[in-house]
Amino acid sequence: MRRWLTGGLLLLAGAWMGLAPHIAWAGFGLHVDGVARAWLLLGCLALAALAWAEQLNRRTLLALLPWTLAVCALDLRLVAFGAAITSALLGRSWLQRCAGWLQAGVWLWLGWQAHAWSWSAPTLGAFLTSWHVFVLMISAAFGLGLLPLGRTPCAPAPLLALLMLLPLFRIYAVGPINWGWAVAAALLGAGAALWCLWRAVDSATAAQKGEWLVLTWWATALAPVLLASEAALVASWSLALAALLALATCADHGRLAVLSAGALPPTLPFMALWLGAGAALTGGLAVLLLPLWLICVGTTLVLLTLQPSARWGTGRALLALVGGIGLPWLLERFFSTTLQQLGAGLSPFGRPLLWPWIGLSVRDAGSVTATTVPGVVLGALFMVAAAVGVLLWRWRSTPPTDTSVRLRPPTLWRLLRQRLPLVQRDRPSDDL
């Protein structure tokens, strides 16, 4: 059943994607613009991921209507209403339920100050202050389950998480924001992502590890979003895609889970993180490279160390590979209208260059290439190398190993800590 449902939703998303450049629908107070289209696609994929993880319930279906209202409505009062109802329905903790109300409060406050209730009102930008951005960022952190960071994971419902990220994109259409907020969002997102990653490493059960990993991806999506460049928005949107893929993967840890939720080149999660690195580099925040790289390696290692289930997860692995290699097409087909729409509020520091037959690169304001991944070429070369590898690799003398005696993870960590400078507390044991 879930496969049919997932397949149907993916097909719907695909059809929507194919039609997307031609649709600009308006009526009943709704307006499907570039940002809304990008979010409707993410919404379809979120439903597919939920169906795959067998978490699609009546509450989610009930929340679809207010969610669509919050994404597509032209009137700020309708957006606020949709956000409040969605978070009340989908929140898993009281802070997550509050998050939508906070967001709604910001829109109502802004509309009341500007005496205008439409997104397209030019007066809105004049009243946008740092307080609005602050509350939107805090509400996103609450909604994504990143604040307060505890020892039990509280992964957000994907539709709610998407709704919390949306205002941080919409804000560019309203007016310019202070660069300091880029640093604040990067600190909050990267810090929370590293914490979630550490909890994923440290957790005992596979289910908890999976939930922490999904949270890691959502937190990473928050990190570059306020860098105010095209590359940053593209990175954040792709990271949201990666989070949805991780949600579908972490439900049952297939043997190929590392491809769909870890970050190995040239899969979708890696490409998303790499775009984040490019945005950080061109946006003048090179420090963000370090956490992004740690997330790259950390998520891969966590997934590799999980005891795999009987499933393979081939479909999701293929989706991650095709999504990663085909990211230039996906962005050109679907996200370019969003970038055109938000372009006025964005800086030239970081522009993605899409080569549909080659791959992706990120350029800075002086058209200097900052980072480059020829994903499509890499995909072809990987196939050649894999074919040669399979032909050559005939070394199959598997020695019998006794796996009955193993170290428990805490012992393993203790032994590792003893051998690291500046971290060790006691003398290293000599038995290694």
Next chain:
Amino acid sequence: MTFDAWRSAVGDAWLHLLLYPSGLALLLLGLVLMRVFATQAEVTLSPRGAWAGLVPLVVAVAGLPLPGTGEMRAPLDLLTVWLALDAPLLLALALAWRGALDQQWWLIKALTGWLVAAPLQGLVLVVLGWQTRSLTLQATLELGWPAGLVWAITLVPLLQLGPWRCELSGPWALALNMRRAGHCGVVVLWAVHQLVPRLAAWLPSRAAVIEDGRLPAALLLLGLILALWGIDRVGRSRSVLRWGRAWWLFGALLLGWLAAQTLAQFVAR
């Protein structure tokens, strides 16, 4: 870009993939390194997945703009190369995590070195990004030899040499030695870029051979392997903690110097 661009990018690259610098050349170098760094106490890991780890490694080495390879239509950046080079190690670590006691001990040793090297390399990336605003291989070469030197000293813990030494046997040994060769290739690339113009100015009669770059690259690779072998021999019986502290201190000093240089250039601008 068009389909023709894709065809020429793949067509230009696939010879690099099979012959030089990756493919057969990498395999041979891996076999040589296997002999050079061989030890008696070795751990055996199930050969499952060893070839899968090699695929990104081979492609990454093929993408390095080493002398004699010709220009790639679609260049890689340092972040991609770095992650792809470490793919065999990540897979081996995962297998060892689920393995028996001796394999888990190997895991602890391998992680010890890797965790000493990774922060240093990450910081070099940050300084590179800060100064050049670019991580493409061509741009990173412009930063000069201090960055190359920090990257080179991280090779000792990163490649599990000296006190961090730990070896596997069977297919994984070959895979990890090919990884060693790949990481050496990045440093050689750095060094060739720095040394070739100076050597050519110093030895004008041999300028053509030097500027071609292949001979200096081969000699530098040989020199690097010999230096690593020497450090490995000296450091085998030393304490992991002391060497770890020394390495971090040395790395921090070099990084501080690099950051100061960057700042000085920034102020001068």
